[in-house]
Amino acid sequence: MIYSLEVSNLSKRYPGATFSLDNVSFAVPQGSIMGFVGENGAGKTTTINCILNTLKPDSGVIKIFGEEMTEARTDIRNHIGVVFDAINFPETLTANRLASVFKDIYHHWDSDLFRQLIDRLKVPADVRIKDLSRGMTMKLATAAAFSHGARLLILDEPTSGLDPVVREEMLDLFLEFVENEEHSILMSSHITSDLEKVADYITFIHNGKIMLTEEKDALLYQYGIARCRSEQFQALDKSEYLAARKRGLQIDVLVPEKQRFSGQHRDITVDNATIDEIMVLLVKGDQ
Amino acid sequence: MRGLVRNNIYSMASNIQLSFIIAAVMALVPIVFREDMLLSMILAVQIFIFVVNTGTSLRVDETSKWSKFELTLPVRRRTIVRAKYVTFVLLILMGILTSLLTLAVCSALGMSIDPVMVTYSYGFGLTLAITSTALMYPVMLKIGTEKNEMIVFFSGFAAVGIMLLLAAILAPFTEGMQIRHPLVGTVSTCTAIVLFIISYFVSVRIHRKKEFR
Numbered sequence: 001m002i003y004s005l006e007v008s009n010l011s012k013r014y015p016g017a018t019f020s021l022d023n024v025s026f027a028v029p030q031g032s033i034m035g036f037v038g039e040n041g042a043g044k045t046t047t048i049n050c051i052l053n054t055l056k057p058d059s060g061v062i063k064i065f066g067e068e069m070t071e072a073r074t075d076i077r078n079h080i081g082v083v084f085d086a087i088n089f090p091e092t093l094t095a096n097r098l099a100s101v102f103k104d105i106y107h108h109w110d111s112d113l114f115r116q117l118i119d120r121l122k123v124p125a126d127v128r129i130k131d132l133s134r135g136m137t138m139k140l141a142t143a144a145a146f147s148h149g150a151r152l153l154i155l156d157e158p159t160s161g162l163d164p165v166v167r168e169e170m171l172d173l174f175l176e177f178v179e180n181e182e183h184s185i186l187m188s189s190h191i192t193s194d195l196e197k198v199a200d201y202i203t204f205i206h207n208g209k210i211m212l213t214e215e216k217d218a219l220l221y222q223y224g225i226a227r228c229r230s231e232q233f234q235a236l237d238k239s240e241y242l243a244a245r246k247r248g249l250q251i252d253v254l255v256p257e258k259q260r261f262s263g264q265h266r267d268i269t270v271d272n273a274t275i276d277e278i279m280v281l282l283v284k285g286d287q
Numbered sequence: 288m289r290g291l292v293r294n295n296i297y298s299m300a301s302n303i304q305l306s307f308i309i310a311a312v313m314a315l316v317p318i319v320f321r322e323d324m325l326l327s328m329i330l331a332v333q334i335f336i337f338v339v340n341t342g343t344s345l346r347v348d349e350t351s352k353w354s355k356f357e358l359t360l361p362v363r364r365r366t367i368v369r370a371k372y373v374t375f376v377l378l379i380l381m382g383i384l385t386s387l388l389t390l391a392v393c394s395a396l397g398m399s400i401d402p403v404m405v406t407y408s409y410g411f412g413l414t415l416a417i418t419s420t421a422l423m424y425p426v427m428l429k430i431g432t433e434k435n436e437m438i439v440f441f442s443g444f445a446a447v448g449i450m451l452l453l454a455a456i457l458a459p460f461t462e463g464m465q466i467r468h469p470l471v472g473t474v475s476t477c478t479a480i481v482l483f484i485i486s487y488f489v490s491v492r493i494h495r496k497k498e499f500r
Contacts, residue, residue, distance in 0.1 A: 045500075046500075049355075052358065052359050053358060054358045054359070054500075055498045055500065071363060071364060074361040074363060075361070078361040084352060086351075086352040087351045088352060089356065090294065090297070090298040090347060090348065090353050091347065092297065092298050092347065093294070093298065097297050101290045101291075101293050101294040102290065103290070104290030105290035105361065105362065106360075107361070
């Protein structure tokens with residue numbers, strides 16, 4: 001399998017803080033969308049910042065398109081599109097001025113494509129960024145990320161704070177982007193419903209550690225949540241489940257193969273799992 | 288780098304416009320008041336007035352998270368810093384150009400212009416502008432832009448201090464401590480340029496180590 005992004009044993013500690021990234025490893029296959037999920041403060045943004053070199057990792061290797069990413073690799077950065085969960089651009093600029101700035105920075109800036117995208121997304125070209133709504137700003141950032149021949153998009157919470165209509169527009173754009181099989185996306189989000197719609201793989205991070213990386217379809221159709229009573233749970237072997245969480249008299253148990261589990265434990269009800277439920281169990285449950 | 292410089296200028300555009308208006312109005316002052324002392328002050332302020340915007344611009348870069356975003360662009364950190372210094376030079380050149388407007392007005396009015404006064408004014412204005420930016424940028428890069436007004440003020444204060452110090456050192460050659468002596472102006476400007484070059488390398492070093500969350 002060819003990977004657009006490979007993160008191996010990435011560690012990062014902030015001086016004076018208890019939080020740290022601890023040997024984070026995952027990879028984004030070419031032609032896919034990887035959802036990067038975790039609660040607030042789990043380490044999503046820190047990981048993305050390390051990948052993009054805005055933070056300096058203490059250890060670990062980051063490879064993009066098979067080559068190690070360093071500060072000097074401007075050739076690699078020419079093919080990366082980035083959208084942060086923030087304004088991103090100087091507030092006094094307009095979309096038109098931003099385009100003229102990027103035209104002089106990116107080797108493959110496509111002014112026509114940028115124009116088409118902002119027209120399609122109805123982003124005003126001559127309004128200053130500080131006067132745009134959050135939705136418009138994120139659309140503008142996405143249009144800019146798409147307009148310079150990027151093969152990998154790194155998106156940090158690109159849909160947070162957006163209304164459902166704008167979110168849907170953004171998700172459609174992401175799906176169009178990966179229609180080209182050389183394109184890939186790493187997208188962090190805690191809006192798991194968005195990831196259920198577009199992601200091919202999901203990586204869960206909690207407290208700076210990767211809990212699980214799995215195909216989305218496997219999570220939705222193979223994983224399950226067994227609803228156990230206390231005595232049923234006591235009878236389970238630890239190898240049968242990934243995490244468990246007590247909820248009143250019931251214990252929710254995350255199982256990786258619901259059909260096999262159901263076959264072995266016919267008296268236990270096993271429901272389909274959503275990404276949200278899996279995340280809660282991984283974060284709040286006992287492993 | 289051209290795109291980064293363009294962005295720096297765009298993000299300061301409204302402040303630059305305001306500086307132009309103030310500098311242009313100041314250029315007309317000799318029509319009413321024809322005093323050498325005042326003219327000297329006008330020339331120095333015109334050269335300095337554009338670089339005052341850099342503190343605000345750096346703060347805007349930080350609050351909009353552009354400082355972080357530009358690291359994801361296909362440019363190296365040293366190029367980002369170089370683009371800032373090129374922008375500073377452009378701002379100083381804008382100041383010099385508007386000061387020439389003042390001299391043109393004086394010339395059109397038929398005023399006699401004292402070359403010693405002009406040398407002092409340019410020496411003072413350039414020392415102030417160049418030293419301020421040379422001190423301001425690395426300090427803001429290191430400690431952040433929250434106190435940008437204070438940093439601008441102290442940078443200006445330090446520039447005057449350097450000029451006074453040089454006037455004292457050069458006193459044996461200028462028949463006593465004379466801040467208005469052309470030698471003091473020339474040496475101050477040269478010192479400011481050296482500081483500016485050192486400042487660039489210091490800033491590159493600070494930027495290389497700086498993390499943007």
